[in-house]
Amino acid sequence: MITVLFFGPVAERVGQSRLEVAFKTGMRLQDLREQLQALYPEAFALVSLAAVNGEHEREMSVALTDTSEVVFMSKFSGG
Amino acid sequence: MKNSMEKSIKEAVRIQRDDFSQDEEIRALQACSKRMGGIATFLGCARDFSEGREVSEISFDAYDRMALPEMQKLREQAITRFGLLDARIVHRLGVVNAGDNIVFIATGAEHRAPALEACRWIIDELKEWVPIWKKETTPQGESWVTPHP
Helix, strand or coil: CEEEECCHHHHHHHCCCEEEECCCCCCEHHHHHHHHHHHCHHHHCCCCEEEECCEECCCCCCECCCCCEEEEECCCCCC | CHHHHHHHCCCCEEEECCCCCHHHHHHHHHCCCCCCCEEEEEEEECCCEECCEECCEEEEEECHHHHHHHHHHHHHHHHHHHCCCEEEEEEECEEEECCCEEEEEEEEECCHHHHHHHHHHHHHHHHHHCCEEEEEEECCEEEECCCCC
């Protein structure tokens, strides 16, 4: 299962901070985004960044694995 | 004695709920080298007014697994890029009240220019790359902060 985490305003719009998504062979980051965006369009309207396993990931074609931890994030506002 | 003193020096990059002491951070920075001729600092505080509304408190959410490593990377990059002797970054999480400290950055170099430039660079990069979000509590309710320059 892929673990998907949400924080801040995105978590608020999704209504939860963590989801488990079934992994499918050949699944890419873009596939996961499209799957979740269809379910949570208001939340994904805020998403502009993604991270895989704790690292920024700009390449949406990157392959995921069954143990990937993915975060879809809005722009940051720390500091 | 020496070991206990060494242990009392806090990590150069931290995320914590408690407030921090600017004096302690600057002392720790100065302790790394007597070649340090310039120290620059940035202190970010919680404002009591934002977007035309009074703000009573600010709460933070963070992706912990990524936030601290990203801050550590920024420190290392700043040291290399600006030739610093050392740098320290502390960011608070949890709930802070208006007027309270949020973030502190201290940079030390042989001369003032690289220290000042690095301090500005670190806070700008932190706002762009470190996964922390803040939510303001106002009389009209709570709202997540939209980033701005």
